[in-house]
Amino acid sequence: MEAENIAYTVVINGKPEGPYQLEQLKALNIRPGTFIRKPGMDDYKEAHEFAELRELLGFTYQRTAPQYFASFDQRLLASVIxxxxxxxxxxxxxxxxxxxxxxxxxRIMAIVAGLPVIPIVKLIYSSIAEAGKKQATAGKALMNIKVTDLAGNPVTLGNSFGRNFAKALSAAPFFLGYLYSFLNKKQQCFHDIVANTLVIKDRLI
Structure with a gap:
């Protein structure tokens, strides 16, 4: 079956619409993350995952798929570790x-005075480790998750520091920036939005 004759179903404003032929998709406001399905598929995929749509609409393939974003509980456990x-x-x-x-x-005064150093060490360590070769801290590595940019590539050291500094915005008020991940389809917290980053988990296959 040639691509021109394939009928595509497109999710628009949360509702599946179509079918559309390939050339008709040009007239729609399709973004790389728009969910699309064609005959024979069990579930929807993002538009950038279709080779013919990348060619038609000028998208680039992003190496992250919706099912591979790290969940909030995985990220929380990694931080606890x-x-x-x-x-x-x-x-x-x-x-x-x-x-x-x-x-x-x-001795007590020395311990109390040293306690504020712990989050500072965590910030510096996380920033360096997440911009490193493994793209993960020890906790994230144990959870098989890592930090990437929006295309699934490693982040720079500057971007990593910016992301970790922005966690202060996610924590205030009432950790709403962290809870935002439950409303985001890529499970990004507010500091991920600010830094244009993702936290992804290893693919199963």
Missing amino acids: DYFFITIAFVLLALLSFLIIEGQNE
Whole structure:
């Protein structure tokens, strides 16, 4: 069956419409992320996944598909794992400091004064690790997820730092920026929107 004779069903404003012939799709406001289905397909795919639509509409293929975006619980668990490792390192350093610092009050003050360092270390570590070769922190690597740009490519160090700084916006007020991921089809939090990034998981095949 030639592409010109294939009938395409297009999701427009949340509703499937069509069928349309290939040339008719030019008149529609189709974006790379528009969901489209053609005969023989069990489910819809994004427009950029069709070779003939990339040629017709000038899209580029994005190496991320909807089913491969990391869910909020996966991302949360990855962050918890990272904080666990960083906290363990902080506790070990605190114990070593006891060899130098004398007096119970002084030791308590040293621990309290060092607590704000933990999120700062997390920010720096995450920014560097997510812009590195693995594109992931230890927690993300254990969860088989990583940070990419919108096309599925590695992010730059500057963009990674910007993304992690923007997490402050996601956290305030009431972590609404994180909860936004439940309303976003690519499961992006607000800081992902700001930095134009995705968090994706390994493909099953």
